[in-house]
Amino acid sequence: MLNPQWLRTFEMLAEAGSFTRAAERLGLTQAAVSQHLRQLEDRLGLLVFRRPRGIEITPAGRALLDYCAELEVADRRLRGRLAESGAESGEVGLISPGSIGLAIYPLLLDLQGAHPGLAVRHRFAPDAEVLAAVLANHYDLGLLTLKPDDEHIAATRFAQEPLELVVPAGATARTWSDLARLGFIDHPDGMAMANRLLARRFPGNAGARSLPRHGFSNQIGLILEPVARGLGFTVIPRYARRAFARQDAIEVMEGGESVVDTLWLIHRAEWPLTPRAQRVVAYLREHVEHTA
Missing domain, CATH: 1.10.10.10 (Winged helix-like DNA-binding domain superfamily/Winged helix DNA-binding domain)
Structure with missing residues (x-):
C-alpha cells in the first residue's frame, strides 16, 4: 500500500x-x-x-x-x-422467525412505500439462523424468541407474543377429550409449543404427543388452513394467527394460564445502528405495539 x-x-x-x-x-x-x-x-x-x-x-x-x-x-x-446512511435511503436487512415476520413484513413494505429511497430486505428463519446471520453481518437487525448470550450482540426487548390454542370456528376445547376428538395440526415448533401451553391449561395431561395428529405444515402462513377447514386444532404464536386471512373460520380458545414469549431485537454490539436502521426500529416498535 x-x-x-x-x-x-x-x-x-x-x-x-x-x-x-x-x-x-x-x-x-x-x-x-x-x-x-x-x-x-x-x-x-x-x-x-x-x-x-x-x-x-x-x-x-x-x-x-x-x-x-x-x-x-x-x-x-x-x-x-x-x-446514504440517512434515515430515508439505502438498504436495511432484517431477519426474523416466521410468526413475527408475518406481522412486520407488511409494515416494512408500508415504510418502503412511504420512502422509495429505502430498500427493505427481509428473511424468515429460525432463531439459530437469525443469530448466525446477524453475527456474520449479513443482516443489520434480527428478532429472536430467546435472548442471546453473546458479547458481540446487543439485545433489547421488542414485543411479547402469547401462544394461542386455535380451533375451528364453532368448535370447543374445554377438556382434554375435546382436544383428542379434534386432533392436532402440527408444525415445526408445534409439539414444543403445544406441550408448553397445554401443560398449563390441562395440568396432568399425557402431553401433546398422545393426541392424534391430523396434519402437518412447515409453512407458517398455511398452518391454520387445515384448522379453518375443521380438520383439527393447533397451538401457534399470536402474530401468526393474526396474519391468517380467514379469521372467521377459526377461533381462539381463551381461559386458563397463558404462555407469553418475549421477542428480542438484536444487532451487532460493536457499532451503532445506521440512521435508516434506527428509523426502521422506531417504526416497527410503534406499529407492532399498536397491533399487539
Whole structure:
C-alpha cells in the first residue's frame, strides 16, 4: 500500500510543475517533497525527469497519476455510500422467525412505500439462523424468541407474543377429550409449543404427543388452513394467527394460564445502528405495539 501523503505530494508536484511550488502549496520543505518522490521511485521506478525549467512526467508517472485519480473516484464512492446512511435511503436487512415476520413484513413494505429511497430486505428463519446471520453481518437487525448470550450482540426487548390454542370456528376445547376428538395440526415448533401451553391449561395431561395428529405444515402462513377447514386444532404464536386471512373460520380458545414469549431485537454490539436502521426500529416498535 502506497503512503497517501507520498501520493498527495506527487500529485501536487505534477500539478505545480516544480519542487519549489509543490513545497509551497503543501507547506513542506523541498527536501520533504524530494524524499516523498524518492520513496515512490524506489518502489515504482522513475516517475519524473528533472529539467532546468521544471519537471517532465514519465510514462510510469502518468500511470501513477491515473492510479491517484482512481483512488479519488473510490474515495467519492465510499463517501457517497456513507452519506446514504440517512434515515430515508439505502438498504436495511432484517431477519426474523416466521410468526413475527408475518406481522412486520407488511409494515416494512408500508415504510418502503412511504420512502422509495429505502430498500427493505427481509428473511424468515429460525432463531439459530437469525443469530448466525446477524453475527456474520449479513443482516443489520434480527428478532429472536430467546435472548442471546453473546458479547458481540446487543439485545433489547421488542414485543411479547402469547401462544394461542386455535380451533375451528364453532368448535370447543374445554377438556382434554375435546382436544383428542379434534386432533392436532402440527408444525415445526408445534409439539414444543403445544406441550408448553397445554401443560398449563390441562395440568396432568399425557402431553401433546398422545393426541392424534391430523396434519402437518412447515409453512407458517398455511398452518391454520387445515384448522379453518375443521380438520383439527393447533397451538401457534399470536402474530401468526393474526396474519391468517380467514379469521372467521377459526377461533381462539381463551381461559386458563397463558404462555407469553418475549421477542428480542438484536444487532451487532460493536457499532451503532445506521440512521435508516434506527428509523426502521422506531417504526416497527410503534406499529407492532399498536397491533399487539
